[in-house]
Amino acid sequence: MYISYLNLTNFRNYSLLELDFPKQHIVIHGENAQGKTNLLEALYILSTTRSYRTGNEKEFIKWSALEEPDSITRIIGNFQKEQGDIKIEIDMHYAKSEITQKRIKVNDIPRRASEVIGQVNMVMFEAQDCQLTSGPAILRRRYLDLINSQIDHHYLYSLQRYNRVLTQRNHLLRLINEGQARADQLDFWDNELSINGVYLILHRQQMINGINESVRTIFRKLSQNKESLKLKYLPKLKYDMEATQKENEELILGKFHKQLQESRGREIAAGLTLVGPHRDDFRFLVNDVDVGIYGSRGQQRITVLAIKLAQAEYSKKQTGEYPIMLLDDILSELDITHRRQLLEFVTSLPQIILTTTDIHTIEPFFLEQSVKLKVIQGNIE
Amino acid sequence: MNNHPVQVAEPIRKLIEEFNKLPGIGPKSAQRLTYYLVRMPEEHARELCDSIIAIKEKLVFCSICQNISETDPCAICQSSERDHTLICVVENPLDIMAMERIRGYNGLYHVLHGVISPMDGIGPDDLKIERLLSRLKTEDTQEVILATNLNLEGEATAMYLQKLITPLGIRVTRLARGLPFGSELEYADEVTLTRALEGRREI
Numbered sequence: 001m002y003i004s005y006l007n008l009t010n011f012r013n014y015s016l017l018e019l020d021f022p023k024q025h026i027v028i029h030g031e032n033a034q035g036k037t038n039l040l041e042a043l044y045i046l047s048t049t050r051s052y053r054t055g056n057e058k059e060f061i062k063w064s065a066l067e068e069p070d071s072i073t074r075i076i077g078n079f080q081k082e083q084g085d086i087k088i089e090i091d092m093h094y095a096k097s098e099i100t101q102k103r104i105k106v107n108d109i110p111r112r113a114s115e116v117i118g119q120v121n122m123v124m125f126e127a128q129d130c131q132l133t134s135g136p137a138i139l140r141r142r143y144l145d146l147i148n149s150q151i152d153h154h155y156l157y158s159l160q161r162y163n164r165v166l167t168q169r170n171h172l173l174r175l176i177n178e179g180q181a182r183a184d185q186l187d188f189w190d191n192e193l194s195i196n197g198v199y200l201i202l203h204r205q206q207m208i209n210g211i212n213e214s215v216r217t218i219f220r221k222l223s224q225n226k227e228s229l230k231l232k233y234l235p236k237l238k239y240d241m242e243a244t245q246k247e248n249e250e251l252i253l254g255k256f257h258k259q260l261q262e263s264r265g266r267e268i269a270a271g272l273t274l275v276g277p278h279r280d281d282f283r284f285l286v287n288d289v290d291v292g293i294y295g296s297r298g299q300q301r302i303t304v305l306a307i308k309l310a311q312a313e314y315s316k317k318q319t320g321e322y323p324i325m326l327l328d329d330i331l332s333e334l335d336i337t338h339r340r341q342l343l344e345f346v347t348s349l350p351q352i353i354l355t356t357t358d359i360h361t362i363e364p365f366f367l368e369q370s371v372k373l374k375v376i377q378g379n380i381e
Numbered sequence: 382m383n384n385h386p387v388q389v390a391e392p393i394r395k396l397i398e399e400f401n402k403l404p405g406i407g408p409k410s411a412q413r414l415t416y417y418l419v420r421m422p423e424e425h426a427r428e429l430c431d432s433i434i435a436i437k438e439k440l441v442f443c444s445i446c447q448n449i450s451e452t453d454p455c456a457i458c459q460s461s462e463r464d465h466t467l468i469c470v471v472e473n474p475l476d477i478m479a480m481e482r483i484r485g486y487n488g489l490y491h492v493l494h495g496v497i498s499p500m501d502g503i504g505p506d507d508l509k510i511e512r513l514l515s516r517l518k519t520e521d522t523q524e525v526i527l528a529t530n531l532n533l534e535g536e537a538t539a540m541y542l543q544k545l546i547t548p549l550g551i552r553v554t555r556l557a558r559g560l561p562f563g564s565e566l567e568y569a570d571e572v573t574l575t576r577a578l579e580g581r582r583e584i
Contacts, residue, residue: 100407115570153571164533172499181504185497188540192533 001120001321002351003043004085005078010065012038013378022371023080025352029359030375036355039375040124040326043353046077046088047122047324048146049104049113057092057099066097079120082321086119114156121150121315125308126328132307133292133300137281144282147311148207151318155203162196165189166273174271183264193276194256200277201235201252202245208233208282210317215310219286222302222341229291229306233282236275301333309345327354331361339363393419445516447492447509449474457489464488466523470513470542472496472530480528488526491516496534497541505541513542517549524552531558 008017013035028036037053045051051060065071073092078085086107093101104111106119132139149156169189175181208231219229237255240248259275260267267274284291284303291303308325316322325346331339331354343366346352356362359372374381389397393415400411418426442448443455450456457463457477467488471477477490493508516522525546529535543553559577560569569577 095408154575157572161533168499168533168537171502175499175502175504181499185504185541188537192537 001079001081001324003077003324003353004080005076006039006042007074007076008042009074010062010071011042011060011073011075012062014038015062015064015378017378017380019373019380023350025347025366025370026354027359027362027367027370027372028353028355028375029357029372032357034375035378036375037126037328040126040328040353040355042075043077043324043326044122044124045075045090047117047120047150049090049116052124052126052128057102058094058097060092061094061097061099066094069095077120079324081120088116088120114160117156118150118153121319121321121323122326123308123312123315123323124326124328125305125330126326127330127333129304129308130297130301132304133284133295135292137279140282141278141280144204144207147315148203150323151315152203155199158196158199162193162200162276162278165192165196166276166278169193169273170271173268173273176268177271183268186264190257190260193273194253194260197237197256197276198249198252201237201280202248204277204280204282205233205235207314210314211307211310214313215306218309218313218345219303219306221345222306222338227286229303230285230288231282231307232285233280235277235280237277298335302338305330305334305338305342312349322349325349325352327352329355329357331356332358446490447494447512448477448490462487466521467526468513468516468520468522468524469526469528471528472535472538476528493529493538496529496538498534498537508538510542510545514545517546517551522551524554527553527555531556 002023003021004023005021006017006019008014010016028039030036041051041053045060051057053059061073065073071094073094074089076087076089078087087105089105089108091101091103091105092099093103104113104116106116132143145155145159149159169186172181172185172189176183176186212231215229215231219227223229237252237259240251243251256275263274284307286295286299286303289295291299295303312323312325327346331342334342339361340363343363347366347369354362359367362370396415396418397408397411400406400414401408406414418429439451440449441451441453443450443453443458445454445458448455448457452459464487468491469480469486469488470491470493471480472493472495474492477492480486480490491509491513493510493513495503495508497503497505497508517525525542527539527542529538539555543555546553557580559580560566560573566574
């Protein structure tokens with residue numbers, strides 16, 4: 001898959017930008033604060049309908065456009081996929097500096113955000129991602145959930161439903177605690193929580209198995225054959241690796257119900273759901289040692305790099321198509337050997353889009369296959 | 382920009398504000414409606430006012446089905462031509478309008494006026510569930526159709542009702558879920574298609 005056309009209107013520091021892309025890698029270069037990352041962000045929004053940088057979508061609107069009446073912030077992208085071309089458009093209307101309407105269209109037909117996720121898959125790698133190994137568990141869950149949502153629409157559905165049940169159930173627990181509701185009203189929510197939760201647990205494990213298949217080889221190469229990397233899933237509800245999917249479904253469902261029963265008193269007292277995959281974690285083990293705790297920063301960076309490359313492989317295996325890879329100023333953080341290895345790895349993928357402040361840090365063999373775009377103050381040269 | 386206050390006649394400003402409070406009407410539409418009314422003949426404006434007042438003064442809740450009605454009991458509950466052994470349970474009065482539009486349903490209704498939603502502080506006791514149960518005990522009901530929406534809260538409510546009604550020995554059914562009529566398989570989302578497959582039936 002690759003992007004063939006991008007159009008930005010009043011997005012961040014771009015007033016109007018129109019770009020055609022050939023089926024090639026793209027190197028975006030330029031000095032700091034010119035708008036390189038904004039381009040990657042726009043692409044990422046087309047893929048997921050949301051930004052990885054901010055939850056406040058007001059930031060998307062170009063400052064000078066905020067005061068203009070009836071103006072609009074718009075991102076349009078055309079993508080060439082094996083099953084045919086696809087056009088994604090995201091419009092944001094605003095009044096008095098507030099976004100009043102966000103509309104998403106796929107091939108000019110209005111769609112919900114959940115229908116867009118999975119249409120155009122991308123793997124993003126940026127400096128903040130190094131926190132994946134050592135940061136709080138919620139970062140890892142979010143990462144896991146995004147990968148699965150992109151390749152399995154039912155996963156996204158179960159996740160949204162699970163989160164909604166969680167909110168409702170937590171409120172109900174508080175009402176019961178205050179004596180305003182009865183404990184038997186929990187039955188429906190317990191049932192929904194466990195059915196959707198089991199789907200999440202099983203598919204998280206499945207994805208981790210899938211990523212582990214390719215991450216081992218990738219990490220071996222990156223670490224000069226010395227070390228082995230493995231993802232380990234730590235579900236709150238234990239899993240039987242030897243059993244079949246069907247057996248596990250029943251096994252985990254049974255355990256889920258049992259634990260909900262056992263912890264009901266504690267949950268009512270806390271006003272919080274304490275059992276379930278919303279509290280899961282997974283860890284990165286290098287030679288069986290947790291790299292998030294004991295690894296150096298350099299080692300953590302290589303770990304995340306290997307995971308992201310394995311994610312591209314996994315996505316290809318599941319959907320039949322390689323995702324577009326976005327690398328935001330990553331090369332400057334790698335030593336020369338790893339920089340070269342990364343570029344050699346990704347060069348065979350359909351399209352890599354990377355940003356850099358210094359184009360000379362990029363190996364000539366990669367530059368030869370790339371389109372070079374220079375960004376100066378919201379314009380492309 | 383100057384700092385003079387915008388000079389708008391007080392009655393106009395007030396009406397714009399009132400329209401703006403209505404659902405689905407933003408500041409622009411509120412202005413448009415207001416200036417449209419300014420040019421409207423006075424008798425039309427009076428008719429509009431009377432209609433608004435009438436829905437506040439002349440409408441009551443039917444003491445049987447809880448629907449909004451001019452009479453108590455409502456026309457549907459009073460009708461001898463309708464099937465009094467069948468009750469369709471809906472979330473709000475608008476759902477009755479939708480059901481009546483199909484003209485194929487000849488039973489009675491019961492309006493819950495909401496659904497169970499703990500995050501909004503709405504529990505079973507806030508809905509017209511007690512009234513429904515007392516109806517089922519006194520009326521000759523054979524079947525209850527649960528027609529709450531097919532979202533999480535609608536299903537929570539349907540499940541709750543089913544548990545209460547089944548022990549009374551009354552048949553409980555739920556509206557089918559699946560593909561919308563006239564839709565194409567190719568464009569159906571996967572979840573809908575999965576549900577439709579699960580709910581398939583012999584022809």
